Amino acid sequence: MPFLEHSKPYPFYPRFFLFLSILLTAFTLIVYTHSQVRFQADKEKVLVQQELSLSAQKHYIHNAMQAVVRDATFVADMATFSHIDALYAKPSLTPSEQQTLRNFEQDVQAFSQRSGMYDQVRFIDADGREQLRVNYTDEHAYQVAKAKLQNKAGRYYVQEGLALIPGEVYISPLDLNIEHNEIELPHKPMIRIVVPIYNTMNLRVGIVVLNYLAQYMIDELRLFHRDDSIEYMLVNHNGQFLYHSHLPEYEFAFMFGHDGLTVDQVYPGISDTIYGKQDLQLDSEEGIYTISTIGAVDRINPYCFDGQHVTENTSTSWRLVSFVKNPSQHYFWLYVQSNTVILLFAAGLMVLLAYVAASYCRAKRNEEHNLYVMAHSDELTQLHNRLSFFKHGKAVLDEALKSRQPAGLLFIDLDDFKYINDTYGHQAGDQVLRHVATCMRKSFGEQALLCRLGGDEFAVIVAGECLAVDQLVTAFFTALRDPDWLHTMGIPVSASVGGALFPACGDNLDTLTHQADLAMYCTKRAGKGGFVWLTSPKDA
Structure with missing residues (x-):
């Protein structure tokens, strides 16, 4: 029988590694749990931030579009009060009428110069012929010569405008400007606002058309998009891209024969919700989607004011969408990487605690062993x-x-x-x-x-x-x-x-x-x- 085999000396290293494994396991569980709590807190933070961000962008777009509609009605009021339709219709004008017409044209040119966001401001008569066009190019507004004015009777927005009744406003879809049947280069995102002009006898005598340079609105949206990890986009009522912060090649793809390139094709996770009428947030496996409706919802249009009614709701029925990729699959490792120094220090403490515990147990066991040996x-x-x-x-x-x-x-x-x-x-x-x-x-x-x-x-x-x-x-x-x-x-x-x-x-x-x-x-x-x-x- 081995000498005192019932009281062998204490094995230090097996017990040390046992304590260390227990401590590190518990520490890992604590770190993992804390990382998940942080992940949920960060997710809630993202949800709130995106809701607030899209709310601010929505508020900006509404204000911008409402200002454009007000500008169009203001120019139309100028034309109505000056009886411009009658002046353009006369073969000859008196000096006073010439001065009135000259003042109106100068006012329109000054308006275009000071606003700086209208590619064209036009007065078109009831037959669809341009009577006045003020272009804005290279930060300079100028009146186009009479000889270069065109007949626009065949354009869809002119036809829509000439069908308006008093108090109605037509807003065209946001698309790229077309000149001579080709997309103008460089690309000009454009919205046309049309307001009818009626004389004192309630007869339609023409329309005012403002070609709004929507690139200004898009550039302002970019100022909201400072975080490169978040994708922002603006889509029309068909889900086609008008703006994409990360994929500019998707913008206005529908004008180049890619009608099927829509947001629900690129982001299948929101295919069932993107065309809804309510603002919402969706937490999916791919990430967090925040969707905000812009413009008209059903018969409610935010651009109507003071008896002015926007007739075409679908053209301004847009969706603002943000997408934040879901980092849950690797969030734990991202958490570890971001807290490497602290975690290494804590792991070192675990090693020290395991060593102290194993040393204490060894001293205690050796003391018991010595007492056992002395007694036996x-x-x-x-x-x-x-x-x-x-x-x-x-x-x-x-x-x-x-x-x-x-x-x-x-x-x-x-x-x-x-x-x-x-x-x-x-x-x-x-x-x-x-x-x-x-x-x-x-x-x-x-x-x-x-x-x-x-x-x-x-x-x-x-x-x-x-x-x-x-x-x-x-x-x-x-x-x-x-x-x-x-x-x-x-x-x-x-x-x-x-x-x-x-x-x-x-x-x-x-x-x-x-x-x-x-x-x-x-x-x-x-x-x-x-x-x-x-x-x-x-x-x-």
Whole structure:
């Protein structure tokens, strides 16, 4: 039986790595949980920010478009009050009428110069012919010569305008300007606002057309889009792109034969909601969509005012859309990367805590181990003491009985040990006791239960399928008479040994101990230095 195998020294590193793994696992769970809480908080922040951002953009577009409609009605009022239709219709004008017409044209030119956002301001008569056109190019407004004025009767916006009744305003769809049946270069996003002009007899005499340079509105929208990770877009009522912050090649693609390139094709996640009439936010697997309706909703048009009614609602029924990609699949690693220094410091603390905990447990266990050794071992020989012998001896015999293996108990008593102490001194006596313990380990092996009962008395319990007790005792006697020992110490050592077979001589430790003790005294009476082995109680 190994020496004190029930109290082995504490294994430091396995326990250290156990503590470290527990701490790091708990720490990882805490970090992951915190990252998810942060993720949800960031998501809520994005939802609020995008709602506010699109609300501000919507408010700007409404104000901008309403200002354009008001400008158109203002120019129409100027034409009405000046009776321009009658002046353009006369073949000849009086000096006063010439001055009135000249003042009107100068006022329109001044209006165009100061507003700076109308590509053209035109007065078109009831037959569709341009009577006045003020162009705005390179930040300069100028009146086009009479000879270059055109007949616009075939244009859709002129036809729509000439069908208006008093109080109505037509707003064309937002598209690219076309000149001579080709898309003008560079591209000019354009909205045409048409207001009818009626004379005092309530007869339609013409229309005022303002070509609004919508690029100004788009450029203003770009000022809201400072975060490159967020995609912003403006789409018409068909879902076609009018503006895209990240994919400008999608803008006005419908004018180049790509009618099917719509927002629900590019972003399938909002295909069921983009054409709704309500503002909403959608948290999908792809990311967060925020959709805000612009312009007319059903029959409600925000550009109507003071009895002016916009007739075409679909042309200004737009959608503002923002899209924020969902980082949930890699948010944890983004969180770790953004907090690397703090997390490394915390991980270092985990290692230190694991080391301290393992060191404390090792010190505690070693203290317990030392106390156990002190309580169960002989200090001089490092063999089992009497307490440990009777504690562990019962277990050895029970195991032998259970496995049906023979076992034996040997009692060893040193011969004339008192003489050695008296003659050579107690230090020499201690050396002799340690020598006996060494011989016991060498002869009986570490698997045997080796014990110093006290003084010069020792005990051994051996077990095994082939119990060669005679050979073991002979080896013990030979070891006691080791020449090196005699040469070094000069003290001859002799012992009397008695043994009893288990379970033949007793089926418990107390009985077996008594039988072995009797056998040892038989050896003493026979002349010392010998061995008596009992195989049954009656031999005693």
